Amino acid sequence: MPKLPAPSRRRAAPPRQPAAAVPRAIGDAASVDTSRLLPLDDRLYAYLLDETVREPGLMARLRAETRRLPNASMQISPEQAQLMGLLVRLIDARRALEIGTFTGYSALAVALALPADGQLICCDVSEEWTEIGRRYWRKAGIADRIDLRLAPAADTLAKLIAAGQTGSFDFAFIDADKENYDLYYEQCLKLVRPGGLIAIDNALWHGAVADPACNDVDTAAIRALNRKIRDDARVDMVLVPIDDGLLLARPRG
Ligand SMILES: C[S@@+](CC[C@H](N)C(=O)[O-])C[C@H]1O[C@@H](n2cnc3c(N)ncnc32)[C@H](O)[C@@H]1O
Numbered sequence: 001m002p003k004l005p006a007p008s009r010r011r012a013a014p015p016r017q018p019a020a021a022v023p024r025a026i027g028d029a030a031s032v033d034t035s036r037l038l039p040l041d042d043r044l045y046a047y048l049l050d051e052t053v054r055e056p057g058l059m060a061r062l063r064a065e066t067r068r069l070p071n072a073s074m075q076i077s078p079e080q081a082q083l084m085g086l087l088v089r090l091i092d093a094r095r096a097l098e099i100g101t102f103t104g105y106s107a108l109a110v111a112l113a114l115p116a117d118g119q120l121i122c123c124d125v126s127e128e129w130t131e132i133g134r135r136y137w138r139k140a141g142i143a144d145r146i147d148l149r150l151a152p153a154a155d156t157l158a159k160l161i162a163a164g165q166t167g168s169f170d171f172a173f174i175d176a177d178k179e180n181y182d183l184y185y186e187q188c189l190k191l192v193r194p195g196g197l198i199a200i201d202n203a204l205w206h207g208a209v210a211d212p213a214c215n216d217v218d219t220a221a222i223r224a225l226n227r228k229i230r231d232d233a234r235v236d237m238v239l240v241p242i243d244d245g246l247l248l249a250r251p252r253g
Pocket residue numbers: 074075076099100101102103104105106107123124125126129151152153154175176177
């Protein structure tokens with residue numbers, strides 16, 4: 001592991017352009033030169049962590065505390081947290097959404113990248129796990145940027161839409177129950193402004209998406225959403241093979 005130490009401006013959503021077909025020329029792995037692809041073995045991953053990850057000490061401590069929990073693997077990796085912080089800064093995000101907070105590590109990465117008057121609305125159903133996050137958010141001095149809503153995420157997002165918050169968020173991170181990913185994606189498409197960013201975790205689902213023998217509900221949901229977004233003319237998109245796969249979708253104007 002590495003050794004490292006106000007409401008935003010509201011933007012009215014312009015009308016979306018009618019969906020046009022997404023052009024695709026590439027369709028099969030056989031047509032791609034795979035000789036440049038590197039398997040990320042333990043040695044190379046250790047190098048990546050040691051030489052390129054700038055994880056603040058508090059985030060490292062939260063990660064260490066979370067590792068003692070049986071569900072620790074739900075937490076995103078430090079390099080993914082760093083990428084998300086960079087993306088939040090790149091788009092000058094002020095208002096962000098998180099669907100699935102757990103012990104608050106990804107929320108901490110996003111909140112630290114927001115400006116002092118930024119806001120992150122976190123959706124989760126677990127008082128116990130998020131209480132750990134609250135502790136670290138206070139220690140980091142960014143607790144006032146985070147509005148934790150303990151309720152099913154679909155309800156929280158529906159309330160935001162009903163309250164007229166359409167197009168008022170810059171960034172959303174989806175990382176909760178996989179069965180509802182499609183619903184969260186559609187809700188986030190309403191809430192995130194054109195030119196903002198929706199990041200969807202677990203898009204590679206530990207490889208199961210490419211295994212035809214895996215057809216459980218979660219795998220099927222992620223596989224279907226990946227394909228739907230690939231063909232979705234409402235967004236620009238890319239799947240970044242970092243950690244468990246991070247699918248990025250940028251709503252078009
Ligand atoms: C994969 S974890 C999130 C990990 C977190 N983003 C991180 O990197 O530390 C998924 C979280 O989604 C929450 N969750 C599951 N179903 C949910 C629902 N219907 N609404 C809101 N949160 C839910 C769980 O309580 C859990 O904390």
